[in-house]
Amino acid sequence: MIDMERRRLIDHFEAVLLLCCAFLISSAAGAFRGHVSDDTGLRRGLTETGRQIFDVTKYGAVANNERKDNVQAFMKTWVAACRNSNAPAKIVIPTGAFLVGPVVFQGPCKSSEPIVIEVQGTVKATTDVSDYSSPEWFSFEFVNGLVLTGKGTFDGQGPKVWHYNDCKTNPNCQHLASSLRFSNVNNAYVEGITSLNSKWFHFFIYESKNITLNNVKITAPAESPNTDGIHISASTSVNVTNTAIATGDDCIGIVQDCHNIYITNVTCGPGHGISVGSLGKWSYDKGVSNIVVRNCTLVNTTNGARIKTWGGTTSGEATGIIYENIIMKNVKNPIIIDQNYGRKNQPSKWKIKDVHFRNIKGTSASKVSISLGCSSLFPCEVVEMSNINLSYGGTKFATTATDSVCANAKVANSGSNPVPCSSKGPTVPSAQSTFE
Numbered sequence: 254m255i256d257m258e259r260r261r262l263i264d265h266f267e268a269v270l271l272l273c274c275a276f277l278i279s280s281a282a283g284a285f286r287g288h289v290s291d292d293t294g295l296r297r298g299l300t301e302t303g304r305q306i307f308d309v310t311k312y313g314a315v316a317n318n319e320r321k322d323n324v325q326a327f328m329k330t331w332v333a334a335c336r337n338s339n340a341p342a343k344i345v346i347p348t349g350a351f352l353v354g355p356v357v358f359q360g361p362c363k364s365s366e367p368i369v370i371e372v373q374g375t376v377k378a379t380t381d382v383s384d385y386s387s388p389e390w391f392s393f394e395f396v397n398g399l400v401l402t403g404k405g406t407f408d409g410q411g412p413k414v415w416h417y418n419d420c421k422t423n424p425n426c427q428h429l430a431s432s433l434r435f436s437n438v439n440n441a442y443v444e445g446i447t448s449l450n451s452k453w454f455h456f457f458i459y460e461s462k463n464i465t466l467n468n469v470k471i472t473a474p475a476e477s478p479n480t481d482g483i484h485i486s487a488s489t490s491v492n493v494t495n496t497a498i499a500t501g502d503d504c505i506g507i508v509q510d511c512h513n514i515y516i517t518n519v520t521c522g523p524g525h526g527i528s529v530g531s532l533g534k535w536s537y538d539k540g541v542s543n544i545v546v547r548n549c550t551l552v553n554t555t556n557g558a559r560i561k562t563w564g565g566t567t568s569g570e571a572t573g574i575i576y577e578n579i580i581m582k583n584v585k586n587p588i589i590i591d592q593n594y595g596r597k598n599q600p601s602k603w604k605i606k607d608v609h610f611r612n613i614k615g616t617s618a619s620k621v622s623i624s625l626g627c628s629s630l631f632p633c634e635v636v637e638m639s640n641i642n643l644s645y646g647g648t649k650f651a652t653t654a655t656d657s658v659c660a661n662a663k664v665a666n667s668g669s670n671p672v673p674c675s676s677k678g679p680t681v682p683s684a685q686s687t688f689e
């Protein structure tokens with residue numbers, strides 16, 4: 254996983270620039286069309302719920318035109334609804350396909366009510382990578398109270414640009430754009446929408462609080478590069494429920510400084526699993542705590558329940574992690590702690606403790622279904638394994654029994670098949686320490 258937090262300062266600078274642009278556009282729009290006064294707006298577009306409607310087509314957006322970049326219209330709509338409206342506002346993106354380049358939706362909004370965005374149609378990202386001066390497509394920033402809803406789709410048009418991603422071979426690679434980024438967003442609710450073929454991550458939640466994603470659909474091919482479903486960083490109180498994720502990288506990645514994260518009824522596959530980490534790649538990485546993954550199903554994924562930390566000089570703690578009621582179907586590494594991630598020649602200084610794997614059943618695509626490769630400097634403690642039943646579902650071996658290998662792990666076992674740490678062999682088979 255390549256981290257993007259180092260772009261923070263640049264991002265901030267660009268956000269300020271975009272904010273200035275947004276103000277200029279709003280004043281210009283006001284001059285041309287007359288002021289979008291809240292009074293007339295209220296009379297024109299009041300709904301039953303008392304929200305003023307801001308339809309992007311009223312601000313110049315045109316659907317079903319492959320050459321029309323609707324970025325200006327979307328920005329004008331946002332400025333009118335968020336920054337200039339005292340009334341509770343709802344932005345509507347009606348049916349049809351709207352081509353849109355990168356947009357920053359910056360708050361704070363004027364109304365104290367959450368701003369609602371209803372997506373009925375399809376929003377399609379532009380595909381000229383030079384449009385994207387920073388790696389986001391729809392970027393929500395400094396918004397307090399946001400509802401993103403509807404049956405519509407955000408189509409990142411990844412297939413047209415994935416070939417530009419050389420991150421596998423180039424450590425200084427340029428990142429493509431994440432489709433939906435929330436940074437410094439508080440109290441947001443995302444429901445119903447589909448994210449299709451993001452260029453980079455589908456959702457990127459950063460420095461945000463109290464965010465719920467419910468009944469969302471995330472889709473990209475297994476081979477699409479770095480298309481993490483939901484990447485959560487430096488955020489607190491994030492819930493993901495009733496969500497189906499099929500993608501090319503981690504379905505959900507919970508990285509540094511995340512706390513109180515609840516994942517329930519998520520299906521993942523194809524993809525690289527539901528991961529805590531990687532942690533410790535960057536010197537600023539802080540610990541994570543209270544992460545619960547419950548009632549989830551993983552199908553055909555490379556990993557299932559995974560915790561990964563880097564070797565090197567940085568240190569921290571990953572504590573209070575529960576993976577519970579998980580069904581694995583044909584998962585390559587169903588349960589894996591990998592503290593040998595990244596810098597393999599140095600032991601990790603990260604401490605993993607108070608981790609619970611409970612009620613995890615199904616099939617492993619590899620012979621080693623439980624692999625706990627903990628740090629020699631800071632052994633994992635206490636790792637609970639209870640009510641685990643993982644059988645071999647592949648064709649290479651005749652037996653359905655699987656193995657469990659461990660290093661530096663203190664395990665409390667109550668009813669696990671395989672018995673944790675019962676097998677000899679390489680701690681973390683090299684094939685399992687992948688760099689995705």
Ligand SMILES: *[C@@H]1O[C@H](CO)[C@@H](O)[C@H](O)[C@H]1NC(C)=O
Nearest residue numbers: 399439440441442463464465
């Ligand atoms: C969390 O956000 C939701 C909106 O999704 C809001 O209704 C709720 O009041 C917020 N909770 C807190 C504790 O602020």
Ligand SMILES: *[C@@H]1O[C@H](CO)[C@@H](O)[C@H](O)[C@H]1NC(C)=O
Nearest residue numbers: 462463464465490491492515
């Ligand atoms: C997330 O779910 C947990 C457990 O169900 C609940 O306690 C918490 O309030 C929820 N948080 C949000 C942000 O909805």
Ligand SMILES: *[C@@H]1O[C@H](CO)[C@@H](O)[C@H](O)[C@H]1NC(C)=O
Nearest residue numbers: 468494495496497518519520
């Ligand atoms: C789980 O989520 C799926 C959508 O992915 C939904 O169809 C199903 O009803 C949910 N199950 C429960 C028990 O809520």
Ligand SMILES: *[C@@H]1O[C@H](CO)[C@@H](O)[C@H](O)[C@H]1NC(C)=O
Nearest residue numbers: 516517518547548549577578
């Ligand atoms: C998880 O599933 C169990 C058993 O199917 C059910 O009793 C429980 O309510 C579910 N928990 C959540 C948070 O959906």
Ligand SMILES: *[C@@H]1O[C@H](CO)[C@@H](O)[C@H](O)[C@H]1NC(C)=O
Nearest residue numbers: 499521522523552553582583
């Ligand atoms: C999992 O793989 C099997 C066999 O290749 C395939 O039939 C099935 O559709 C796959 N399921 C998912 C959810 O990818």
Ligand SMILES: *[C@@H]1O[C@H](CO)[C@@H](O)[C@H](O)[C@H]1NC(C)=O
Nearest residue numbers: 614615641642643644653670
């Ligand atoms: C474990 O799963 C296998 C395959 O589904 C099943 O045959 C076996 O009875 C299960 N064992 C336990 C202890 O549940």
